[in-house]
Amino acid sequence: MVQAYKHEPFTDFSRSNNEIAYLEGLEEVKSYLGQEYDLLINGERVKAEEKIVSYNPADKQEVIGTVSKANRELAEQAIVAASEAFESWRKVKPESRADILFRAAAIIRRRKHEFSALLTKEAGKPWNEADGDTAEAIDFMEFYARQILKMKNGISVESRPGEHNQYQYVPLGVGIIISPWNFPLAIMAGTTVAAIVSGNTVVLKPASTTPIVAAKFVEVMVEAGLPAGVLNFVPGSGAEVGDYLVDHPKTRFISFTGSRDVGMRIYERASKVQKGQIWLKRVIAEMGGKDTIVVDREANLDLAAESIVKSAFGFSGQKCSACSRAVVVEEVYEEVLARVVQLTKQLRVGNPEAKEHFMGPVIDASAYKKVMHYIEIGKKEGRLMAGGEGDDSQGYFIQPTIFADVEPNARLMQEEIFGPVVAIAKAKDFAHAIEIANNTEYGLTGAVISTNRAHIEQAQEDFHVGNLYVNRGCTGAIVGYQPFGGFNMSGTDSKAGGPDYLVLHMQAKTISEMY
Numbered sequence: 001m002v003q004a005y006k007h008e009p010f011t012d013f014s015r016s017n018n019e020i021a022y023l024e025g026l027e028e029v030k031s032y033l034g035q036e037y038d039l040l041i042n043g044e045r046v047k048a049e050e051k052i053v054s055y056n057p058a059d060k061q062e063v064i065g066t067v068s069k070a071n072r073e074l075a076e077q078a079i080v081a082a083s084e085a086f087e088s089w090r091k092v093k094p095e096s097r098a099d100i101l102f103r104a105a106a107i108i109r110r111r112k113h114e115f116s117a118l119l120t121k122e123a124g125k126p127w128n129e130a131d132g133d134t135a136e137a138i139d140f141m142e143f144y145a146r147q148i149l150k151m152k153n154g155i156s157v158e159s160r161p162g163e164h165n166q167y168q169y170v171p172l173g174v175g176i177i178i179s180p181w182n183f184p185l186a187i188m189a190g191t192t193v194a195a196i197v198s199g200n201t202v203v204l205k206p207a208s209t210t211p212i213v214a215a216k217f218v219e220v221m222v223e224a225g226l227p228a229g230v231l232n233f234v235p236g237s238g239a240e241v242g243d244y245l246v247d248h249p250k251t252r253f254i255s256f257t258g259s260r261d262v263g264m265r266i267y268e269r270a271s272k273v274q275k276g277q278i279w280l281k282r283v284i285a286e287m288g289g290k291d292t293i294v295v296d297r298e299a300n301l302d303l304a305a306e307s308i309v310k311s312a313f314g315f316s317g318q319k320c321s322a323c324s325r326a327v328v329v330e331e332v333y334e335e336v337l338a339r340v341v342q343l344t345k346q347l348r349v350g351n352p353e354a355k356e357h358f359m360g361p362v363i364d365a366s367a368y369k370k371v372m373h374y375i376e377i378g379k380k381e382g383r384l385m386a387g388g389e390g391d392d393s394q395g396y397f398i399q400p401t402i403f404a405d406v407e408p409n410a411r412l413m414q415e416e417i418f419g420p421v422v423a424i425a426k427a428k429d430f431a432h433a434i435e436i437a438n439n440t441e442y443g444l445t446g447a448v449i450s451t452n453r454a455h456i457e458q459a460q461e462d463f464h465v466g467n468l469y470v471n472r473g474c475t476g477a478i479v480g481y482q483p484f485g486g487f488n489m490s491g492t493d494s495k496a497g498g499p500d501y502l503v504l505h506m507q508a509k510t511i512s513e514m515y
Helices: 016-030 072-089 094-110 112-123 127-151 186-197 211-223 238-247 260-270 301-317 330-344 365-381 430-437 453-462
Strands: 035-037 039-041 044-046 051-056 059-068 163-171 174-178 201-205 231-233 251-257 282-286 291-295 323-329 383-386 401-404 421-427 445-449 467-470 506-514
Touching (some): 016 112, 051 112, 059 112, 059 211, 072 174, 072 231, 072 238, 094 127, 094 186, 112 127, 112 211, 127 186, 174 238, 186 201, 186 251, 201 238, 211 231, 238 251, 260 282, 291 301, 291 430, 301 323, 301 421, 301 445, 323 330, 323 430, 330 383, 330 401, 365 421, 421 430, 430 453, 445 453, 453 467
Parallel strands (some): 035 059, 174 201, 174 251, 201 231, 291 323, 291 445, 401 421
Antiparallel strands (some): 039 044, 051 059, 163 506, 383 401
C-alpha cells in the first residue's frame, strides 16, 4: 500500500528557533555567493565560455553566482545524452525512480532554510514566500513519487475467457523543461521530477534570472542517485537554446511555465514536424493569468480586504495567480476599498532578508520598467489610492499600488502586469461582478468572498477559471490539495500537483494476450 501523502508544513517564524535557523540559512548562502556552476551533460560537468551572472534584485550589485551559458552545440549534446539515457531509464522500475525523489525530498528538507534563504537572495522572496516555495518543491517530489507508485500497474480493463487485457502507461521520451523565475525552486523542481519519475529523461533550461537555485537542485538530484544523462542542465538564452530544444526532432514533449507570448510561441513551434521526427510533440504549458477576487455585498468585508491585499502583494504580485483585479458590488465598494487601502499602507517594503518586510523587490530592471509603465497607464485609467512610486537606486523596489474606479475594459484590467498593482472595479450586482471577472482572455484563478449560498453556487458554475477559491485569497494552491492550472490563455490546464498530472508525461499502451 502506498503511504498517504501529507504536504510539507510551513515554518512558523514567530518561534525564535525557526528565526535563528533561517538566519543561519542566510549565512550559509552568503558563504558561497559568487561561485561558478557548470552545465551538466550526461553526468559530466561542462564549462562554457559564455556565462550567465545572477544578481540579487534587492541589492543589484551583489552577485549570487555565475553559471555556464549553453550554446546550440552544447544543447545538441544534452539532447543526445538524454535520448541515449532514455533507453535504459524507461526500463527502471517505478519504485526505484520514486526512491530517488524521496531521497531528494529528504535532502532538501534537511537543507530547507538554506534553500529558502537562497530564494530570498536570488529571487527577492520574503521569508514566508521563500519558505512556501521550498515546501512546495518538497511536496511535488513526495506527491509525484507516491503517484507513480499508484499508477505503476496501469488501470484495470475488462478481459474475457481465453483473453487477458492490460492498460499500462509508458514514458514518452526526452522532455524539455523550461522553468520560470517566480517559483525558481518549486515549479522548476516539480516539472522536472514529474517528467523523470514518469520514466522520461529531461533537458532543463531554467530561467536566466534565477539559475543558481536550479544548479543547487541539480546537485541534489545527483546526490540522490539519479543516473547520468537522465537530467541535463543547460541554462541559456530562449532565442538560441530554447528554440533549438523545442524544435529538435528528438524532443518528445515540452513542459513550460511562463508568459502567454512565449507559451504561444512554443506551442506554435512544437506543432511543426521536423525532418526525422516520428511523433507529434506534446506541450504542457502554464502561461499566466489576470486573476480576480469578487466581493459580494454579503461578504465578510475584513476577510475580503485581507484576501485582496495578500493575494495582490504577496511576492510583489509576481505570481500567475496574483489578484491583479478586484470586483466589488456597489453597496460595499467604498467600504472594501477603504479597508484595502488601510491594510496596504501598513505593509513594509524593503530587503527581504529582514523578516519584518512583507514585500521585497521585483525581479530585475526589465520588470521594474514594465511595472512602472503600467502605473503611469493606471494614473490615466483610475484613481490612485496607494503606492504608485518606485526606487531602483539599490534594488528594484515598487510600493504596493492600488487603482480604484477602473473600467472593465481598461488595460489595467486586461493585461498581465506581474507586479504589485491591483485594479479595483465596481459592479452593479453579483451577476455583473462575475461577468466582469470573466471578461479576460485568461482563466487561471479567481476567488469569491460571500456568505450567500446561491451566489457561491452560481460562481462555481459560471466563474470560468481553473482554480476557484471561496472565502479565501486566490493564491497559495497546495500540492495534492488544490491541483493547479487554468483555462483559455492561462495554458493547457495541466493541473500540477493533481491526480492526473503524471499522465501528461506518458502514453497508454494496451496489451491483449490470447491463451
